[in-house]
Amino acid sequence: MSTVEPILEVSGLRKVYGSGPGAVEAIGSLDFSIGRGELVCIVGPSGAGKTTFLRCVSGLLAPTSGTIALEGAPVSGPPPGMAVVLQEYGRSLYPWMTVAQNVELPLLEKRMTRARRAELVTSSLVAVGLPHAGRQYPWQLSGGMQQRVAIARAIAYEPHILVMDEPFAAVDAQTRAELEDLVRGLWQRLGVTVLFVTHDIDESVYLGERVLVLSSAPACILAEIPVDLPAARDQLTTRALPRFVELRTEVYERIQEAKHTSYSADAGGPARPADAVPAVVG
Amino acid sequence: MRRRTRPLRLRIVFAVAVPIAIVAAWQIVATARPSLYWPSPLMIVQSFGRTWLDGMIVQDVLPSLGRFVVGYLIAVVVGVVLGLLIGSFRRLRYAAEPVIDIFRAVPPPVIVPVVMLFVGIGDDMKIIVIAIGSVWPVLLNTVEGVRGIDEVQRSTADSYRVSPWRRYVRIALPAATPQILVGARQSLSIALIMMVISEMFAATNGIGFNIVQFQRLFALPEMWGGIVILGVIGVVANVLFTFAERRVAAWHFGMQESR
Numbered sequence: 001m002s003t004v005e006p007i008l009e010v011s012g013l014r015k016v017y018g019s020g021p022g023a024v025e026a027i028g029s030l031d032f033s034i035g036r037g038e039l040v041c042i043v044g045p046s047g048a049g050k051t052t053f054l055r056c057v058s059g060l061l062a063p064t065s066g067t068i069a070l071e072g073a074p075v076s077g078p079p080p081g082m083a084v085v086l087q088e089y090g091r092s093l094y095p096w097m098t099v100a101q102n103v104e105l106p107l108l109e110k111r112m113t114r115a116r117r118a119e120l121v122t123s124s125l126v127a128v129g130l131p132h133a134g135r136q137y138p139w140q141l142s143g144g145m146q147q148r149v150a151i152a153r154a155i156a157y158e159p160h161i162l163v164m165d166e167p168f169a170a171v172d173a174q175t176r177a178e179l180e181d182l183v184r185g186l187w188q189r190l191g192v193t194v195l196f197v198t199h200d201i202d203e204s205v206y207l208g209e210r211v212l213v214l215s216s217a218p219a220c221i222l223a224e225i226p227v228d229l230p231a232a233r234d235q236l237t238t239r240a241l242p243r244f245v246e247l248r249t250e251v252y253e254r255i256q257e258a259k260h261t262s263y264s265a266d267a268g269g270p271a272r273p274a275d276a277v278p279a280v281v282g
Numbered sequence: 283m284r285r286r287t288r289p290l291r292l293r294i295v296f297a298v299a300v301p302i303a304i305v306a307a308w309q310i311v312a313t314a315r316p317s318l319y320w321p322s323p324l325m326i327v328q329s330f331g332r333t334w335l336d337g338m339i340v341q342d343v344l345p346s347l348g349r350f351v352v353g354y355l356i357a358v359v360v361g362v363v364l365g366l367l368i369g370s371f372r373r374l375r376y377a378a379e380p381v382i383d384i385f386r387a388v389p390p391p392v393i394v395p396v397v398m399l400f401v402g403i404g405d406d407m408k409i410i411v412i413a414i415g416s417v418w419p420v421l422l423n424t425v426e427g428v429r430g431i432d433e434v435q436r437s438t439a440d441s442y443r444v445s446p447w448r449r450y451v452r453i454a455l456p457a458a459t460p461q462i463l464v465g466a467r468q469s470l471s472i473a474l475i476m477m478v479i480s481e482m483f484a485a486t487n488g489i490g491f492n493i494v495q496f497q498r499l500f501a502l503p504e505m506w507g508g509i510v511i512l513g514v515i516g517v518v519a520n521v522l523f524t525f526a527e528r529r530v531a532a533w534h535f536g537m538q539e540s541r
Binding site for chain 1 (some may be wrong): 324433434435438439440441442443444445448452453456457459531533534536540
């Protein structure tokens with residue numbers, strides 16, 4: 001994958017909350033890059049600092065040290081070429097706007113004609129399988145449909161990179177399978193780069209072209225596993241492939257190692273309300 | 283659905299029957315033991331036609347209502363705009379909140395003599411008094427509403443680089459609307475109180491002015507008629523408010539019902 005031109009480069013990324021003896025290290029040191037058009041999954045145990053990492057990558061949180069560059073430009077705020085889909089679909093969609101208005105909102109910041117906006121809204125809603133939901137309100141839809149709307153909003157934005165933070169953690173298993181196929185389909189059709197963060201090992205192997213395994217906090221990358229499964233994936237046949245089973249076993253073992261390896265004093269650091277319970281530094 | 287209709291019907295019966303019973307009891311007592319101070323409902327209604335419904339509607343009731351509506355609308359607009367700003371900027375909030383707490387701790391009626399000093403006793407005075415008296419609940423609730431915007435909604439706007447102006451109009455304002463409406467409803471009753479008080483202090487017309495005049499002239503059925511009018515205005519204002527609220531925040535009520 002190193003032959004591909006990199007779109008996202010993360011080097012020496014480190015994030016410490018607070019300072020002094022009470023400081024909590026969420027991210028130890030992260031180095032990786034993602035090539036244009038890749039679909040990379042980042043998988044890590046819960047409490048690995050995945051959300052902290054994503055907030056840094058999406059420019060919502062300043063790292064303590066290290067750099068993040070998107071398409072060569074350092075990320076210091078939310079970058080224009082990126083769209084983010086969060087786990088909390090119910091809270092990231094605005095309940096006072098219709099589905100179409102939600103999808104259109106980010107486009108209002110871009111210079112484009114009203115007709116072009118309407119076209120993008122319609123085509124993205126069609127792409128996520130909700131061609132008739134435009135005039136409804138998000139709260140009139142099921143959880144899975146709401147997450148489809150959030151995905152439609154992201155792809156209508158025409159990002160170069162689509163970042164997804166455990167987007168399917170809160171939906172039921174069947175909906176989840178459908179949404180996974182939707183993401184793979186969109187990735188193949190639109191040629192957009194996808195960075196997909198999850199705690200679900202099967203999901204990471206099923207979706208990704210490459211899986212990065214994160215250690216528990218303070219996070220670092222433990223392993224990088226290329227997924228050499230056929231490009232056309234199917235919930236039944238792909239998951240039954242011997243190679244799929246091997247890969248998930250490999251990821252699973254790495255994560256088990258991550259859990260049992262203590263990288264720093266892990267003596268009951270203060271619980272953080274974010275997704276992580278990072279260890280105390282020092 | 284049937285389960286819900288029966289209590290509803292019961293409530294409507296009570297809502298109509300209880301006031302009728304009270305008025306009937308009043309009528310019976312007032313007829314049995316006539317008192318100058320407690321005229322019977324029939325006497326009040328009879329005096330109504332001669333006074334409040336004859337000329338006074340135009341000369342007194344409408345001017346009162348006009349000042350009430352204008353003063354209240356000013357309070358809502360000023361409260362929402364200032365509240366959006368104070369709620370959005372932390373430093374502004376630190377600077378403004380202590381001052382606001384002091385001003386709103388002052389009982390609103392005492393501002394009447396002060397405002398009179400500056401602008402006299404005309405319509406301006408009454409409108410200003412109504413606006414100053416009723417601005418606080420809207421203002422404070424708007425600040426709270428803006429501060430209470432969901433963290434995920436906020437960072438979504440960040441990550442899509444929504445411009446500051448659109449944040450106010452498309453995100454902060456609608457997000458705070460349910461809370462703003464709570465404040466606006468409180469302000470509504472304060473505005474009505476301030477309307478009456480400003481007219482009782484110093485005025486040449488208006489409902490409050492006439493209630494005091496009738497009382498001084500011992501025209502007590504007429505005085506009671508004015509109080510009835512105030513009650514009717516309060517009820518109608520609340521009904522109109524509820525109606526407006528359902529339109530302005532249809533999404534909010536729809537969302538609550540869908541849960």
